[in-house]
Amino acid sequence: MKNRLFLYIILLAVTACSDDPLFLDNSNNNAALQDQGIYVLCEGLFNQNNSTLAYFDKNSTEKNIYYSANNRKLGDTANDILYYDNKIYIAVSVSDYVEVIDAGSCKSIKMIPFGSETHSAQPRSIAAYQDKIYVCCYDGTVCRIDTAALSIEKSIKVGRNPDDIAIANQKIYVSNSGGLDFQNPDNTISVIDINSFTEIKKIQVHPNPGCMATDSDERLFVVSRGIYNQQTNSYDTRLHIIDTDKDAVSNTLNVDVTNIASDGSNIYLYGESKNKVTVMESATCQIYNNSFIMDGTQIERIYGIDINPRNGDVYICDAIDYVTPGSIFCFDKFGYLKFSFSNVGINPNEVVFANADNLNSSIQQQPLFRTPTAVLAYRPAPGQFVNEMPLYKEGDNDSIMRAKCLEKLSNTNSGYVSLGGFGGSITVAFVPGIENKADDYDFQILGNAFTGSAEPGIIRVSADTNNNGIADDEWFEIAGSEHLAGNITPNYTVTYLRPETPTSPIEWSDNNGANGIMDRLDSFHPQPYYPQWIEENSITVSGTLIHHNLEYVSGQWKSYPKDWGYADNQSNNNEKSKIKIEWATDLDGNPVVLEKIDFIEIITAVHLQEDLIGELSTEISSIIAL
Numbered sequence: 001m002k003n004r005l006f007l008y009i010i011l012l013a014v015t016a017c018s019d020d021p022l023f024l025d026n027s028n029n030n031a032a033l034q035d036q037g038i039y040v041l042c043e044g045l046f047n048q049n050n051s052t053l054a055y056f057d058k059n060s061t062e063k064n065i066y067y068s069a070n071n072r073k074l075g076d077t078a079n080d081i082l083y084y085d086n087k088i089y090i091a092v093s094v095s096d097y098v099e100v101i102d103a104g105s106c107k108s109i110k111m112i113p114f115g116s117e118t119h120s121a122q123p124r125s126i127a128a129y130q131d132k133i134y135v136c137c138y139d140g141t142v143c144r145i146d147t148a149a150l151s152i153e154k155s156i157k158v159g160r161n162p163d164d165i166a167i168a169n170q171k172i173y174v175s176n177s178g179g180l181d182f183q184n185p186d187n188t189i190s191v192i193d194i195n196s197f198t199e200i201k202k203i204q205v206h207p208n209p210g211c212m213a214t215d216s217d218e219r220l221f222v223v224s225r226g227i228y229n230q231q232t233n234s235y236d237t238r239l240h241i242i243d244t245d246k247d248a249v250s251n252t253l254n255v256d257v258t259n260i261a262s263d264g265s266n267i268y269l270y271g272e273s274k275n276k277v278t279v280m281e282s283a284t285c286q287i288y289n290n291s292f293i294m295d296g297t298q299i300e301r302i303y304g305i306d307i308n309p310r311n312g313d314v315y316i317c318d319a320i321d322y323v324t325p326g327s328i329f330c331f332d333k334f335g336y337l338k339f340s341f342s343n344v345g346i347n348p349n350e351v352v353f354a355n356a357d358n359l360n361s362s363i364q365q366q367p368l369f370r371t372p373t374a375v376l377a378y379r380p381a382p383g384q385f386v387n388e389m390p391l392y393k394e395g396d397n398d399s400i401m402r403a404k405c406l407e408k409l410s411n412t413n414s415g416y417v418s419l420g421g422f423g424g425s426i427t428v429a430f431v432p433g434i435e436n437k438a439d440d441y442d443f444q445i446l447g448n449a450f451t452g453s454a455e456p457g458i459i460r461v462s463a464d465t466n467n468n469g470i471a472d473d474e475w476f477e478i479a480g481s482e483h484l485a486g487n488i489t490p491n492y493t494v495t496y497l498r499p500e501t502p503t504s505p506i507e508w509s510d511n512n513g514a515n516g517i518m519d520r521l522d523s524f525h526p527q528p529y530y531p532q533w534i535e536e537n538s539i540t541v542s543g544t545l546i547h548h549n550l551e552y553v554s555g556q557w558k559s560y561p562k563d564w565g566y567a568d569n570q571s572n573n574n575e576k577s578k579i580k581i582e583w584a585t586d587l588d589g590n591p592v593v594l595e596k597i598d599f600i601e602i603i604t605a606v607h608l609q610e611d612l613i614g615e616l617s618t619e620i621s622s623i624i625a626l
Helices: 030-034 065-070 398-410 481-485
Strands: 037-042 052-057 078-084 087-092 097-102 108-113 123-129 132-137 141-146 151-157 162-168 171-176 188-193 198-204 209-214 220-224 238-243 248-253 259-262 266-270 278-281 286-289 302-307 314-318 327-331 337-341 348-352 374-379 425-435 443-447 457-462 475-478 488-497 506-510 515-518 538-546 550-553 556-559 596-604 619-625
Touching: 037 078, 052 065, 065 097, 078 123, 078 348, 087 123, 097 123, 123 162, 132 162, 141 162, 151 198, 171 209, 198 248, 209 259, 220 259, 259 302, 266 302, 286 619, 302 348, 314 348, 327 348, 374 398, 398 425, 398 619, 425 619, 443 457, 457 538, 538 596, 596 619
Parallel strands: 162 209
Antiparallel strands: 037 052, 037 348, 078 087, 087 097, 097 108, 123 132, 132 141, 141 151, 162 171, 171 188, 188 198, 209 220, 220 238, 238 248, 259 266, 266 278, 278 286, 302 314, 314 327, 327 337, 374 425, 425 596, 443 619, 457 475, 457 596, 488 506, 488 538, 506 515, 550 556
16 A cells, blocks of 8 residues: 555445446546545456456446456556546556556556566556656656656656655655665665656665655655564564655654555554554654554454545455455544455555545444534643643644644544643533433543553543533543542642743642652653643642552553543453443442433543653543444
């Protein structure tokens, strides 16, 4: 999969597979087709001449539409596909050509040859910009195709075995992998001036760079796979972030990653496990969702990811065992499966989208989840992610910060809202409210908890009984497992003092006579930890304290979760992260009966500072009514 943000092709969701062939009517012009379906490119097997192009729309399917339309095979090892100006361009690497087809009929317009009888160019990846198609080839070249003549008008040399190509800031970026020399790969990104079509710089990165993606701020994200270790059967991977203004690496993350996709504000990535997707906020480079798939859907071997830019749906290509025809899974932005296709083709690697306005009602979809309609209050305690999640900019006030929180909570894949240390809180409203369903879960708070990383938050709920739209009615606390076990301290109070300088440590004291310092982790989070839009010189917070489960185990700090009933405690794909309104209790701990709730408050419930990891702080990406 090679996702590019400049390719804004809009998708229509599709139906379950049918074996009925689909023949497109040429009289229904290209625009009509774009209102109907999607294409799936299947790479096939090397030297087997079995690449295929599949098509799906709301009425029918064709698993080999290129063959049906042209009565010939697509070719050998189709690596990349691009939709541009009502045409589809496919880089067929081993066959050594770029196939250009009409998007309406799937009829071949032209096969643009690369290389010669004595030299194989092997087109690898495709990009488009202002009526030109750019193709990086494994022979160390980048070719420019004129979209009118459909012929190569110029070719330039770059590094060894280019693997991917991307365009940002009016420049072309090419990842030079050197993949044919796996013990001595290349380690550069070629920067090409798009006007003169000349290489102007090489950026040095970790060895063996491959997949690339850009975000909405034109940052370039590059996967470098490193040198294969035959003893451990693994790669030493890195994820680089390149500033395309300076054409320099601005950050490097030591993460398990072999492939990525971008929706503009998030980077979806998977590593050598090939069956798990994590999500990173591109602006902060923070991984906030360690397990994107929420509903337990099993993927055998992820072979590509594509994002629908219209609605945020995530398409995952499953190669299964690399020889069996694979599958396509479509997930909504919350990580729940909407639909899937099996037996698509061998090694499906990319999806090209049409229009997504009219979903087929026959598809069995998960119910649409509701997110908060308003953020009524955001009062974080100081913390290492405060002023980062969401990002504070000079001049932002309380209203702007609440709006930034709502934007993130409205899309679970747009990053976290951090509540900071103990007592930091956020209050949201749901219109309409959330009904109390007997013996069933009513809402879920999505956080970034995973094995060994729980930062529990207390949950409070309230009903708008006076119907004034203001959270001024009685509040009730969700009594989770620690409440029932008696492992809580009610009415705990902490006061934080504004530091002398924005980047100084923060002093705190509590109502038990204890005091201390919130140290800083400047190498990871150099920004101020005290909320900069809050004008007061001290912040006093009160709430229920939960005793932490932090232990140092095998050279790592582990914060173990409580059983149930708290935010950012159990992983999002664990049912124990869901909440029942019937767990609500009054201030004396007595159960209450609420027909519905209209307001939810989440408060960081642990108070701990450890020099190496900082404070424990509740983070959330959304609250969803089930």
